[in-house]
Amino acid sequence: MSRQNWTDVNGVKVNNEVLASLQAQGLFIIMGEDGYPWMAYIPRVCPSCGSLSCAHPRAPRRMMWLHHYAWDFYAVRGLRPERKEGDVIHHQRCDKLDARIKRLGRGNPTSHARAHNSKARRYSPRERHDLGGLRYRPPQPARVVSHPELVGLPAPVSRTPPRVPTLRERVLGVEWKLAQRVDALWGEMKGLDSGESIPRTTAKSKWRDSKTRKLGLKMPRYCCTEGEAAFVLLLIRNGFDLERVAADVGEPVELLAPFYQRPSVNVALQRWREHRRLPVFAPMTWQERKP
Template sequence: MSRQNWTEVNGVKVNNEVLADLQAKDLVIVMGEDGYPWVANIRPLCPSCGLTHCGHPRAPLRWMWLHHFAWDFYATRGLRPMRKMGDVIHHQRGDKLDARIKRLGRGNPTSHARAHNSKARRYSPREHHDLGGLRYRPPQPARVINRPDLVGLPAPVATTPPRASTFRERVLRVEWKLAQRVEALWGEMKGLDSGEPIPRTTAKSKWRDSKTRKLGLKMPRYCCTEGEAAFVLLLIRHGFDLDRVAVDVGEPVELLAPFYQRPSVNVALQRWREHRRLPAFAPMTWQERKP
């Protein structure tokens, strides 16, 4: 029986040889705002107090994408071709969390875009809507069955089975759970806020331009909700380790990973890295409060 040659770390699949090389170089795997796992290292000295051992959270310094690190690891050993400038390392199954070497491929930007759009280009619009020569046939009336033995008996009550919660509903439930802790987390960590002013980015008038309206673009929400602010505060407290945050919240990692895709969370993390500012948040509306 063959032994499994890969390990799953915080929901990320990676080969054992690559994981051993990461551990030997004191590198860790963190989740980036783009949804890809990154290779990062922890700062030896605390940026706040300059000590080696302290209780301040230390944000890991991201170095490179994990799938690029895995490809270069096997390329230096002659098992894969070397990655050149302009090459794209592609997840062949479309799973960003699968960094095993057998699921990676090398190509150029053109082949990379063709691979992502292959499903959309598989059929032409005519083939998509072609019914294969079949014509519409209205539903036929039900066949009448004579059952005198059922006369006088009560009709059975139709019972609807309980509907399983969707993934979006589970994520909203986790966000509502996080919102209950935002006040306590803010009170404990407000001393870490530097109070440094943040320079203004794009003005709101740019989003009211006629060309912007024609494109259907809307100004993104930069202010975090209570649940998103609690998620960012827990990331800062646990050194951006999503697995430790999941243990603290008591929820699986896959329900916390979608928060990285929200623009407000990305802006809050960027402001913490650049200006040491804790996230600003607004109370959740009644639509967002629905579990």
């Protein structure tokens, strides 16, 4: 009797060897917004204060897709061909949560799209509507029911439950609330700005490279919005204590923690620590204001 060589981690299927390698490096698996499992880690250095031991919440940072790591893990050992630039690692059964090596395949974008489209073209309309081997029957029109006793009566009032806002909508609402205070905060704290020049980092021409476009990467937005700038100013004024900032804003901590994951906020905090420069902000666009 063969032993099972894979483990189910919160619904994600992964080989035992790959899971042991992740645990040895201190990595763990999280789910991304795209529906794929990712490898992630908790940063040792706090992104807000730069300390190794502090009480600030540290959001996990994603590294790469789990199925890419699984393929590279076996490619290094010579059990799979090496993944080159432009290759696509495909889930052979179209199950994003199955990262076992026997369910992965390597191909180009054309073959990857063809594999996904073949599933939709597998059956004809006759076969898709054939239930249990019965004869094909086209959709029938709806049956008309007459209720003359209801004529003249008012229509019933729909009792739909109120819509619950999503987490993204709630975070955007907090950002809009913070944007209302950015002018007052800037007027109080503009004397703390050192005015020191910040050295230039990566040139914009690097993001126009053909290899960068092929990977689908876009140049990150380093300039803060009004809400992000107000969040950074409140962090500086409250000694990088997120709970004091939440009490000042009047919102829970879990709605302010996602701001740490934005590149513009991390850049603003880094410029404050290194150059004592306050964040530069731009007015929010109508797409950012719309929840």
